[in-house]
Amino acid sequence: MEQMEQWTIDLRNSVTQGAKLEDDFGADAGEVDAVCKVYPMRIPRYYYNLIRKKGDPIWMQSVASINELMDEGSPEDPLHEEEDSPVPRLTHRYPDRVLLLITDRCPMYCRFCTRKRMVGQTSAISEKTIAMGIDYIRSHKEIRDVLLSGGDPLMVSDRKLERIISSLRAIRHVEIIRIGTRFPCVLPSRITDQLCNMLKKYHPIFINTHFNHPREITPQAKEACERLANAGIPLGCQTVLLKGVNDDPVILKELMHKLLMMRVRPYYLYQADLTRGTNHFRTRVETGLEIMQALRGFTTGFAVPQFVIDAPGGGGKIPLMPDYVVKFDEKEIILRNFEGKQYCYPQTSQRYVKDTREIELINF
Ligand SMILES: *Cc1c(COP(=O)(O)O)cnc(C)c1O
Numbered sequence: 001m002e003q004m005e006q007w008t009i010d011l012r013n014s015v016t017q018g019a020k021l022e023d024d025f026g027a028d029a030g031e032v033d034a035v036c037k038v039y040p041m042r043i044p045r046y047y048y049n050l051i052r053k054k055g056d057p058i059w060m061q062s063v064a065s066i067n068e069l070m071d072e073g074s075p076e077d078p079l080h081e082e083e084d085s086p087v088p089r090l091t092h093r094y095p096d097r098v099l100l101l102i103t104d105r106c107p108m109y110c111r112f113c114t115r116k117r118m119v120g121q122t123s124a125i126s127e128k129t130i131a132m133g134i135d136y137i138r139s140h141k142e143i144r145d146v147l148l149s150g151g152d153p154l155m156v157s158d159r160k161l162e163r164i165i166s167s168l169r170a171i172r173h174v175e176i177i178r179i180g181t182r183f184p185c186v187l188p189s190r191i192t193d194q195l196c197n198m199l200k201k202y203h204p205i206f207i208n209t210h211f212n213h214p215r216e217i218t219p220q221a222k223e224a225c226e227r228l229a230n231a232g233i234p235l236g237c238q239t240v241l242l243k244g245v246n247d248d249p250v251i252l253k254e255l256m257h258k259l260l261m262m263r264v265r266p267y268y269l270y271q272a273d274l275t276r277g278t279n280h281f282r283t284r285v286e287t288g289l290e291i292m293q294a295l296r297g298f299t300t301g302f303a304v305p306q307f308v309i310d311a312p313g314g315g316g317k318i319p320l321m322p323d324y325v326v327k328f329d330e331k332e333i334i335l336r337n338f339e340g341k342q343y344c345y346p347q348t349s350q351r352y353v354k355d356t357r358e359i360e361l362i363n364f
Pocket residue numbers: 091092093094097098099147317
């Protein structure tokens with residue numbers, strides 16, 4: 001038997017029932033437990049201790065809410081991840097990269113999760129399913145980028161994770177391996193030296209983590225991110241725009257600045273998906289555009305994530321931007337800068353021909 005690692009002990013001590021929330025914050029335990037029967041709850045003590053009061057941004061992300069059950073009309077799998085799946089738990093939507101789910105478990109069950117239909121619900125993904133995914137990748141030479149997700153891929157033991165990563169690394173056409181994990185945010189004790197030493201044997205490895213609010217950035221989270229960065233792993237962050245949590249330019253700007261200070265580069269800002277049980281978190285699209293307008297030009301360029309909608313129906317991530325083009329024709333483009341001033345960039349009249357292929361210009 002391996003010695004139990006601290007993070008697995010921490011995980012066991014998570015808050016999973018309403019009683020504790022009733023004792024500490026006066027929540028309605030019966031209501032919380034009724035929701036947990038449909039959508040499980042798990043809040044690591046570390047994250048739970050960040051809650052200051054009922055209904056605050058930490059609470060909203062982690063505590064089961066009755067709103068989740070009042071959302072019968074919404075789709076369970078709005079992104080059609082299962083339809084674009086040639087083998088179970090692998091989604092091949094883009095030409096050169098795949099999403100491979102290696103577990104259905106998470107350290108915390110975020111209330112707004114897109115994969116709410118399956119996280120914490122089904123039995124663990126079997127070794128055989130993972131092997132089928134790896135075989136698929138091996139037999140598709142066009143796949144140069146593998147994104148490990150879940151659930152949270154760091155829920156599996158270091159040893160099992162190493163088996164998966166080393167099998168992927170042994171495939172010649174796999175150039176990069178990415179891991180999407182919320183551990184640095186919700187249970188930073190998972191990010192051990194042992195884990196980092198294992199990961200760094202398989203570079204290039206990239207990690208995208210997931211922070212949604214500046215209050216999630218603590219000395220422990222910072223230490224976890226720095227440990228990963230020190231292992232040579234470039235870190236990105238995928239943030240979800242959530243009503244009542246972070247739908248505010250001041251909050252998000254502070255978050256982006258704090259991420260950079262722990263060497264995490266903002267990557268995506270997601271418009272919330274339509275997933276059943278999560279609609280109370282949706283904002284209007286204008287909110288996201290206003291936030292982008294408030295960031296671009298007003299802060300470091302690389303503090304600005306890309307605002308995307310993961311298109312319902314499986315169209316992939318589609319970027320959205322405030323409109324910086326006032327007019328665009330054959331002769332010129334009139335642009336608006338971050339302060340609202342207008343500038344003209346004249347077009348060249350030259351058409352460019354290279355080899356025998358003519359680069360087609362858009363005709364107006
Ligand atoms: C998000 C996603 C990816 C990765 O997309 P990038 O834009 O390259 O980060 C790949 N496959 C699926 C199915 C995805 O949802």
